[in-house]
Amino acid sequence: MRSVAVAGASGYAGGELLRLLLGHPELEVGAVCAASQAGSLLGAVHPHLMPLAERRLEAADPALLARHDVVALALPHGASAPLAAQLPDHVVVVDCGADFRLEDPAAWEAFYDTPHAGAWAYGLPELPLEAGSGRGRDALAGATRVAVPGCYPTATTLALAPGFAAGLLEPDDVVVVAASGTSGAGKGLKPHLLGAEVMGGMSPYGVGGVHRHTPEIEQNLSRVAGAAVTVSFTPTLAPMPRGILATCTARAVPSATADEVRAAWESCYAAEEFVHVLAPGRWPRTADVLGSNQVQVQVALDERTRRVVAVAAIDNLTKGTAGAAVQAINLALGLPEGLGLPTVGVAP
The missing domain is CATH 3.40.50.720 (NAD(P)-binding Rossmann-like Domain)
Structure with missing residues (x-):
């Protein structure tokens, strides 16, 4: 032990x-x-x-x-x-x-x-690196210093990374709108997070490119794409304790087809224990990953606007923080990556 x-x-x-x-x-x-x-x-x-x-x-x-x-x-x-x-x-x-x-x-x-x-070594094991040069986990084996990703960057990066890895997305027009539960703001008492303020409504914050996770998302996607990726990121506060739902869009390259898009996402995560591309027609829900280390992802090509829409759901406290930390610890110590991590959520 x-x-x-x-x-x-x-x-x-x-x-x-x-x-x-x-x-x-x-x-x-x-x-x-x-x-x-x-x-x-x-x-x-x-x-x-x-x-x-x-x-x-x-x-x-x-x-x-x-x-x-x-x-x-x-x-x-x-x-x-x-x-x-x-x-x-x-x-x-x-x-x-x-x-x-x-x-x-x-x-x-x-x-x-x-x-x-x-x-430090960046603790997102599933991150595909440029030109098929490996995954993020390669830098974690035996590491003694690891930076756990932010919760928003985890969801948005995993939502979009397959498209950049496959060369199907343009790097200069990425838009992300993501909703987070209130636990993402920490446990300190804040008037705007009181139940009476949050229940029954949603609100944006960090609007206009000022949220601190923006450069981290750009850093991750640029590592995958092998070119500078720019992101417009708008977070929103949802009336729930935990969870993130990230809706991410990017322009598809002119030659991309819907079948190629889906195949890229499925092949990227086929061997990943914690990232699952849902069956066609099913879309991620935060309730389905509650308390688990899972990431649920779905993708579609909007043929009319030629934009790829990728949606990811995570529990911000599990896969978004503590679960990622345990994954990194396992890899650093030479243990099986998924050891001790929950693969099923809690429902209802």
């Missing part, structure tokens, strides 16, 4: 990571750490984690974290880099925040208010 310490264990992402670790046959929960909640019993913060209810949250002391095989950082953006710098090289560190996702310092500085800390 390898021990995993979780820093930021009191938040939604940290709680989801603990849930998955409790069911993992090769990993055990080590220190559970938090900042403002340090000293509290975990059961008071996450009542659903009954096996850990009597564990006490501790401060995220680097010396404590360094005694573990793996450290998972479920911290606010900007908080991971200073802590990670104090951990020894042999410890596997998986960051669920944004600190190490972006390769371009200029892109980081345009969207974040802290210095660029560098880029």
Whole structure:
């Protein structure tokens, strides 16, 4: 058994990571750490984690974290880099925040208010790379520093990547509108996330190309396409606790046919355990991936406008964060990639 310490264990992402670790046959929960909640019993913060209810949250002391095989950082953006710098090289560190996702310092500085800390191995195993040069998982085997993708980039990248990998999409007119549940904004109290404000309505935010996940989506799709991809990304807030539904469109190359489009998506994900292209006529629903590490994808070619429409549904806390972290940990430690990860959702 390898021990995993979780820093930021009191938040939604940290709680989801603990849930998955409790069911993992090769990993055990080590220190559970938090900042403002340090000293509290975990059961008071996450009542659903009954096996850990009597564990006490501790401060995220680097010396404590360094005694573990793996450290998972479920911290606010900007908080991971200073802590990670104090951990020894042999410890596997998986960051669920944004600190190490972006390769371009200029892109980081345009969207974040802290210095660029560098880029780690990017934790999206299913990402097809340019010209058939492998998948994202190739960089994760044996890695000791991994950046977990953002939840929106996971859904949008996996929705569109097959088309760019097959050369069926134009890179300069990609439009994404994605809806997320409220847990994507974290556990901190915010007036606009109160039940009375959210229930019964949807609202956009981060409009006009300012959402911080935009450069990450562009980075991913550019790696697949082998050329710069530009994305117009608009997120929306949906009245549900968890889940993302990403509707993504891009112009098809003039020669693309509907059959070629479908074949590209099916062949791209045929061997993937967690990404499923649905049968024709079925469209992804967030309810069908709730609590699972699955990605449901559907694609169609709009013949009239010559745009490909790709839709993906994920659980933002599982495949969108904690499940991706466990996938990365498995690969880093040489374990089967899907070990300990749920492949079925919860219904109704």
